[in-house]
Amino acid sequence: MSLLLDAVATARLLPTPALVEHLRAVLRDASVEVPPRLVQALHGGGSLFVMPALDRHIAITKLITFTPANAGSARPAIQGDVVVFDVATGERRLVLDGPTVTARRTAAVSLLAAQALAPAPDGPLLIVGAGAQGFAHLEAFAAGLPLRAVRIVSRSAASAEALAAHARAMGLDASVLAQADAALAECPLVVTCTPAREVVLRQRPREDAFMAAVGAFTPRMVELAPELCRHCADTGGIWLDAADARHEAGDLLQAGLDLAALPTLADLVRGTAAARAGSGPVLFKSCGWAGWDLAAARTALEAADRA
Structure with missing residues (x-):
């Protein structure tokens, strides 16, 4: 499987029932750490979001832009990626489509x-x-x-x-x-x-x-x-x-x-x-x-x- 996944491939890996169960598991996992997210204002009214999180096994960062002016156009308001790393090896495991994950x-x-x-x-x-x-x-x-x-x-x-x-x-x-x-x-x-x-x-x-x-x-x-x-x-x-x-x-x-x-x-x-x-x-x-x-x-x- 390619490391870099588009919207369709990302959605295929995120079925709702499994995702809900993993949401519950994250809330019960004492190893989860979520540093404060960085929100940087951009010229023109948009924002850049940098959102890290980790547990014992993986570390992720979501890097996305939010551009309200795109609403109603062919361009999505949210664009970017979620990068997933293996904690033990430092290996990049996946790059998920940020808007689909969001x-x-x-x-x-x-x-x-x-x-x-x-x-x-x-x-x-x-x-x-x-x-x-x-x-x-x-x-x-x-x-x-x-x-x-x-x-x-x-x-x-x-x-x-x-x-x-x-x-x-x-x-x-x-x-x-x-x-x-x-x-x-x-x-x-x-x-x-x-x-x-x-x-x-x-x-x-x-x-x-x-x-x-x-x-x-x-x-x-x-x-x-x-x-x-x-x-x-x-x-x-x-x-x-x-x-x-x-x-x-x-x-x-x-x-x-x-x-x-x-x-x-x-x-x-x-x-x-x-x-x-x-x-x-x-x-x-x-x-x-x-x-x-x-x-x-x-x-x-x-x-x-x-x-």
Whole structure:
């Protein structure tokens, strides 16, 4: 197998069920180390991300650019690679396609949270944003939940219809809607995966809702209105994908919430926090963490070794 894998080959090595199991394993592994990621602003509004992580056996670095101006164009907003090294020998084992890893591991993280926290896992699912993360979340939720129907909202009608067609090809009931807020009454599963330039949800969700917000991953980005975030905090609960989100989650920071005590997926997997703190909607806020890329690298190596 070639060391340098394109998007198709990378996706083939990252099946959702195995990826979710490796996510759990990373959170239980005391040897895992994740140094702070470097985010360097670039001229023109983009950012360079350098994200290392390691365990006893492998060390990885994700090196990607995030270019918001590419949204809606033929060029992806996220570009780059994940390089995987053997700790004992220093050998480079794999170079994975960075956007594919980012999309699939982010969706798998949301699925892991939904499997533990969603009161109504059969949906319907509302997806706000029909880019790469919209496709990845559709596929992950369909693979890991008893999903039957999906509703899609996007600024791009063509992207929304393409995602709906993909959902129908998977055997799901799918429709495109004009307004995201109007769909909240029907949909107890919600994923927001937009470029996070502005608020896309303002209304209160259902009391049995699970919401995964993944588009905003810097303090200045936002998808959810402050009053919506505060409502979840007061009545249901808010979970973070990792502790780093405490200083990165723009939706929550702009809502004026105290993030210091919010539980993370590690608390959930290790059983150190109750799965549901209240009877209202649950908000899962994901900002990304190199530990998730380490889990993806483990998954890919395992699959490659079997091939």
